[in-house]
Amino acid sequence: MITIFLTFLKIGFLGFGGGYAMLSLIFQESETLGMTVQQFADLNALDGLIPGPIAINSATYLGQLYGGFWTALAATAAVCVPSLVFVPLYMHFEQRINDNWFLTAILDGIKPASAGLILAVALSLMLLTVFGINGLGAWRSAHLDWSSLLVLGVVFFLDAKYHVNPVWLILLAGVIGAVVYYL
Amino acid sequence: MHKNWILFKVYLTAGTFTFSGGMAMLPMIERQLVNQYHLIDRDTLYEYTTLSQTFPGVIALTNACFLGKKINGTKGMIAAGIGAILPAFVLMLAATIAYQLIPQKGVIISIMAAIRAASAAFLFSAAYSLARYNLRDAASILLALACFLLTVFNLASAPTLIVAAAVVGILLSVTKRRAAKA
Incomplete structure (x- = not known):
């Protein structure tokens, strides 16, 4: 529980630039906590179904999986700490740090970085779901799963191009999965 | 109220x-x-x-x-x-x-596999929109590419890369401010 609390404290303070920047941190940290790539993929799907910030949803999910209610609460509280620290601090010193160019500068570096980081996470999930392997190192044992590739392509297209509500896309994926099973 | x-x-x-x-x-x-x-x-x-x-x-x-x-x-x-x-x-x-509570067997395994593929698709889509709005010049494209490759080949951890990217952001901004003043 203390490990999870500290992990999410770290994620919160490094989590500049929104949910997806944090998600790549969560992906790596959750691996060290013993979470599988499957469980991470399920977390991301649940995040599409449940309203709320990605970081809060992830903290609750990991906490609940690894220690139950109180760990979930501790993880969620940890990820909230940065807001509760920086907001009063900023309000207190507002007049003196009106020129916050360095915050914008940090963000200018982190936004492009998070695009690359989240693409790497996406690739990991694709290797697992479409090729059945954990990481590029295992490429010899890769085998192509056509139905997963189809789902991935269709969902990406509908999400990136038409911004279809993720709830419908997850339902659609579920239906395809069921149909493939009975074929 | x-x-x-x-x-x-x-x-x-x-x-x-x-x-x-x-x-x-x-x-x-x-x-x-x-x-x-x-x-x-x-x-x-x-x-x-x-x-x-x-x-x-x-x-x-x-x-x-x-x-x-x-x-x-x-x-x-x-x-x-x-x-x-x-x-x-x-x-x-x-x-x-x-x-x-969901039992992991039979048709549910197949449904979950498809949902995980959808989950991967959401992340590709997120990467795509982040890239579209934030990769405007050579520096940002290089930064994104470096973060992607270093992560894929396990050469650096995400926290390290985020701190490094923040430093790069500050350095770039300082250079730009210097250039604007000169």
């Missing part, structure tokens, strides 16, 4: 009806805090919203804390903050418990 109660209620409803967090809840907040309850003016709301996106942490929560504190001090900050995170916590807790 008491200010704290209004703040709690506004952020609670906004948090319940906005998916994927972030500032998707802004229009709802604006309608209620500015138009309905007149607790804050529109310009201040937007100023703090922009500001909250530059701080580390959960953006929606930072936003709630800023406006809560502005409107009614520390008590307002706590009321708005709890309102902003409570729906996500409660709903995700219920969803995770339900998820743990």
